[in-house]
Amino acid sequence: MIHSLCLKNFKPFESEFLEFRALNLLSGLNSTGKSSVLQALLLLRQSYQQGLLPKIGLALNGEWVHIGTAQDAFCERAKENYVGFEIVWKDNNKGIWRFNYDSKKKEADVLNLALEPTDSEVYQSSLFSKKFHYLQAERIGPRPFNDISDYQVQRLGQLGTRGEYTAHFLSLNEDKDIPNNQLSHPMAKSNDLSNQVEAWMREVSPGTRIKINSNPDMGLINLQYFYGDSNPYRATNVGFGISYTLPIIVAALASPPSTLILIENPEAHLHPKGQAKMGELLALAASCGVQVVIETHSDHVLNGIRLAVHDGKLNPKDVQLHYFQRQEKQGQAFTEVVSPHIDRNGRIDQWPEGFFDEWDKSLEALLEPAGE
Template identity: 25%
Template sequence: MLTKLRIKNFKCFEDTGEMEIRPLTVFLGPNSSGKSSIMQFLLALRQTVESPDIQVAFAPNDSWVRLGSYPDFIFRHEWQRELEAMLEFTEHLPAPVRSSRRPNKLRLKVRWRYNKKTTQIRLEESELVYNDGEFSQLLMRKAGRYEATLKIASEDGKEWRHEALPVHFHGFAVRIKKGEKPSDLRQKMSRHPMVFMVGEIVASELRRLFYLGPLREYPQRSYVISGQALSDVGVRGERSAEVLWFASRTKRQQQRMLESVNRWVKELGIAREVKLQRLGKSNQYQVLFVDATTNLPVNIADVGFGASQLLPIIVQGFYAPPGSVLLIEQPEIHLHPKAQATLGDLLMEVVKGGDRQIIVETHSEHLLARIQRRIAEQRFSHEQVAIYYFEPTPDGTKIHRIELDEYGQLAEPIPEGFFEEGLEEALAHMKAVGERKAKEVSVASEGMDN
């Protein structure tokens, strides 16, 4: 699970500061303030570890996100700046690196630099630290090659260290160059199998990032049975129907996912349930929403657009594998206020089990208000949510942590511009009503005098 994040010199951020990522992390702020940029950076890291090119140090352009060239996404377009990041993962570390010590943490710090002549993005330094120093791996670029420094702390407090070890790297995983493995290192590796596994663990964590964008696919009248076991619903939710079809015909665990989907389409007022119907003996099927009022099945292409836009969010929430981090942009689009509030309940339920996280970017006051209400009702803990407000400034976007207390109340100070539009409109309305009534009284009084 991703627990901490810090990014320097990326797009509108000179420095995000260290951000705590909780089970439900909410990004708020005006348009073009950088909320989506955080998600884009994380997706670029996923692209990096998934790239088939072993020479790629940072992959800004692929299927998840397209950032352009280094000068396009570096802060103020100043290509001389280094791109830096820190990520910390915990809890869901695989068995080979779990420790009896708590908490289990793996921290990654990375620096990249741009070569203007070759237009390449180079990894300058990568440091992986496990459990605050129980084990560490430092990768540095020196004289055109990469060298690793390994450190292992023993239980008696002593430290074993090996420096200047020539290595290859791919993503954040390293391997020793052929014929360069000293005998003392071979001995240590037999006792500490995680020595060269930590990079793969980081890659595994990054592959659990899933993104659902704000512009979701328009529903189709029928779908083709692909036979694929998909990992997610797609960045536009275009594979939601395929995921449902697969889940409806597989093991009980996936059947339970379908039951959760049906419960939430009913809770959100979309339909009584979702049904999948094969079209005769063809390799096609249709998605039907059973109307809550008439109990009649309606093709998904014929229901309200907001309803079809909600389905990918529900499906992805319950289909994502354990340890997933779901990145969701503006889930409230096309929804009326009541559904926006209920959407907050959906997000809270997805993360309650403790094995999934959600980072959501939203403009919905109703969604936030529902989270606050559930905290006050003791149905959700304030310790499970982190709220950040993004404030654009001439010096780049500043990120403010908005604290919620145990009653769901916003702690002071609240940044200027934080959902103040509703209050301003209410005050302006009261002022307009007062002025109009005063004018009407004045006119009536003048009429009586005449």
């Protein structure tokens, strides 16, 4: 499990140290650097899978993330010509990477390694192994059919960065019991993945049932949805919320302890109750030893986490909040990170300007007498 991440001269960060715990929530206004934190981790994984780590360099573009050029990755306020990442894990293993930035090669899409290779043991961690899931903000919407990939699903255990292989993953693992009993939904018929997924989906869309139809000869698979005893509905007729939510639920339920899950905008296309339940589910996953990093704009997701802490389902010491805000000094904009703490009752000790306070501001404005 990652204990801390230090970013040097990477995108908006000249130097930034971030603590990590089991459940990590990144929030803030747009373009303040939240995604850059996830991208730092994805770049390391991507470079390792491309064979550039530990000895050659950093791949800026690939399967997991697309940064662009060296200039896009380099912090414009940097005083030294390198991009650096440092990760410390809970077992005190440490990975240190530095990559040269050459202003004469600013269009390059690989940064060359500047330091000797880091300790090879770090490449045994979940960041570089099969025990990893990343679901980006732009997940796959409703489709008549989804792709099958034996390589991604059977060999690597992946759902796809857009959740495009979720149906295939579910079809292969639907009869297996979920690895963490604490995630078991009390209304599920059994502890197998299929029934648990349906039970948690019903928190988002009451009465939901799922049917998987596979055609391996054509390399396609599709999902149909039932509501009670209704006729089956195509995925294209049940809305985006179901399709966007399903990969997150499957990832949370199917991941054994020490898995690392990165999720962008779990609230997308969900109503407020569904968003809060999503926060609760991810909090329960974190209580089972799964490390979860969430980028979100949703106060409902945050409140789902707070309620899980309040109800004793997650230790407050296992929650890390980071709020990213834009500041300006001497005509230069930079990102400042504020890290509020949550207590045993689910209360948060500080609410910096812009930290999920828009509802309070709107309410105050509504309480003012209307203009003539």
